[in-house]
Amino acid sequence: MYQSVGDEASTMWQYRVFILSLVISASCKRVPFYRKDYVYLENFQAFYKLHEIAESWTAAFDVCESEDSHLFYPTDREEATVLQTLVNATAKNVTDVVLGLTDDFHLGEFITVHGKSTPFPLFVTADEPPPAGLESECVFLDFNKNYLRADCNQRLSFICKKVENLPPCPTIDNNYVYQNSTGKCYKVNSHKQTWQEAMSTCYNEGALLVIIDDRVEAEIVGRMLTHDVLYHAGIYRIRKGDDLFTVKGTRLDHNAFQLWYSYDKKDENNCGAVRRISDLAYYYTHGCDERREFVCEMKANC
Template sequence: MFRFLPVLLYCLGINSAKMTNPFFRSDYTYEPSQESFYKIHFETKSWLEARALCEAEGTSLVMPESKPEIEYLVKIMNDNLPENVIAAYIGIHDMFSEGIFVTLTGRDVPIAHNYWAPGEPTNSNNTEHCVHILRSGKYNDIVCSNRYPFICKKTLESLTANPRCATSDLAYFPNYNTSSCYKLHLTPKTWTDAFATCHAEQSYLAIVNSADEAQFFKEQLADHPPASLHGDFFKDGIYLGFHDLFSEGSHVTILGTPLSQTGFAQWSPGQPDNAGQNENCGHMYRSGLLNDINCSSYKLIFFCERDI
């Protein structure tokens, strides 16, 4: 019961900006003065990777809206980043047209604005189309592929609550027969990217623990027949959270449990076969039976799972 308490407290006060401790995610900090949640990512990413990871966490790469917010971002950086790290990415760019800087939501960021560092933006070598914020609180344009820490933001106003699944993500739905909640991702990804997507959502790539759960996935897939899925990708089944990356033929889940001990290990006939000597990731056909598959050659739809 206690794991639901933060979200339930939020639900009771979802319309109150005066809540003393609203909840979004355990890895985000609420700042009352900005009525928003923030997280600084220490692992450096390119600007595009940073934008995508914030989005996967249900947030946005921060787009500063005021001088007080800029001051708060500087505080975040000074409190958390090593002294030799000079900046963090923010959600501003001029990718659409050189010199026209906009936020991820399309708001103009005039070049003449005093938020820019002296002499910036320069578009050095015609390659600087993304923006980071310096420790001085000033903006600087930078090559988008350069790697920096970054800050994600979620406003209180945009917050939703899904207390049944202990998340703000409304796309998760419970299956009380399995004591889990699930989210079906219809945008196909490689196994590695599917794993990362679920991890960003504080969930995990789904694991089958019983014949009933396998049947559940089979029925869910029947509701999304191949003809309903757009794009050219492998549509017979889903990625699952097991692999034999550590030792060929020794299949374990991403939580470390041997597949033979999960409660479901029914392979499709002739599987696993490690075709081409490079099939090391888990897959389930629409038949509900398991298969080993190349981790990066195929893009599949997948489920993320979280316990309830």
Template sequence: MSWFSYLLFISFVFYGSYGQRENKFFRKDYHYLESVESFYKIQTIPRSWQVAKQICEWEGATLFYPENEVEANAVLGYVKEAQGYNHFWIGISSLLAKGVFETIDGLSLLDVYNKWATGEPNDGGGEEDCVVLNKEGSMNDDGCWKKHPYICKKTLAFLEWNTACKMPYPDYKYNKELGRCYKFHLSPKNWTEAYTICSSELSFLAVIESQAEADFLQQLTSLAPKDNIPGNYLRGAVHLGYHNRNGNGWRTIKGTPLENSGYSRWGGGQPDGGDLERCGTMFYNGQLNDIACDRRCFFICENDDVDVNNFDDRFADIS
């Protein structure tokens, strides 16, 4: 089979949204509430409002806000049962216009749940533009820079499912020969951000373990519509899952020494950055290159959990 025909084959992703809706499953770390037909995840590590919103989006969800009193009561009941936090960020802010509070999708508070605590919002200190919800169901404005727990939400009606890759991310492409799925990210990030985003998508920064995999990632990179992406980032290379961040030699993110990983073909003169370049990339030609970890690049995520003949375990832990 030619590379062209093969890539056409692997780039066609089958995803059956309706089947997953019937199973009422999104991710193992999200809890389904039947009364409001949505999935929720209590994020226990406090974050600023903006970071909380970003993490929810990376997971394919949104920062939760109550659409009505029914949803507020359902989620607060789950929060009290599961964790008991006193308050958490919700997807409401006045960041676009001071004092004009709207949801993350631009809805007026007149159209959603709108129960403020007594005397709120008060814009304390002139810097309270984001909103928390307490366990009693009252809203309060607070400084967006403060760190609070938060909740991510995925609505059942908007669930899409990638059957070939056994995950809720349709953009991943299945490679039949390698038995793995990959996604080329067109939003340049530094190495740590790329690592985090892949993890948020139930995947990891791609690790090359054979010449065949290197050839495929080179082709994937070649076909990606990347040439007109604006911004300040390093062109000509993509972040991959290997590094020398601890100074003990180049290793994959799986802990394997790079020379034992199955592929360690460096580009000419590489690695050449010493202590200044401790993170790993791949040149567009498939060869490896070291880079400063804070340099922004495109990146590739990989998911190996794609046994399409046995995926009942994905329906576990959804009660």
């Protein structure tokens, strides 16, 4: 059936509105969750729980382990502020907490609950020799971020910490492959679809059609493709002759990096593709209604 230029422009405008709505939806931030009684602190990408009831070091260790977490100790100087943050947030009457540090192995230094040396030098007060007969010493942290030595049997409040152990790709779809050099996960979908159907499929998987941002990414994506096969990619135009846009809403010409299979022919069609040439992914344009395989990309977990 004959389609007028106005009809074509209207269709591509619908594509653009559809795409932008997908990008906005796909960019919604994930809210981390572990347990309702744990607080997530984004600065440290971990969950914390302040236990007000005082326990010995061993008992505190056991409580945290039972919650599938570990007895807190700062991994850097800034993380010592966690006690202040939790006390201020919960209004609990806690002035100091025992840390996941001990000299239980008598190695001449405090060791973390993970069996490693302290992540940074600790300036622990009361540096006099420990009392005679004391089996081991522990460290506690006060509200003003001072580190003090204590008998491990002394009962103190404590904090449990749960590190957010996320898989690189924010999906259970094992067909997505993580690439550390781009911080993205990619999937080649062999089920042939139109460009708009492919975009919708990527979106439903929490992804977008692939965009090549630099030569490293061109190499990574290129190695995933079969030679001389076109795959839908995340570039398009509203109507023939207009500028190309990425599915993230930016003009393609604003991207510093572009590899074109045939630069002279890039204005011939309205939807984008990638093609493997000498192990690099080159851009191409083709008809939006052509049914082809496609590549989805998603940002990896931080």
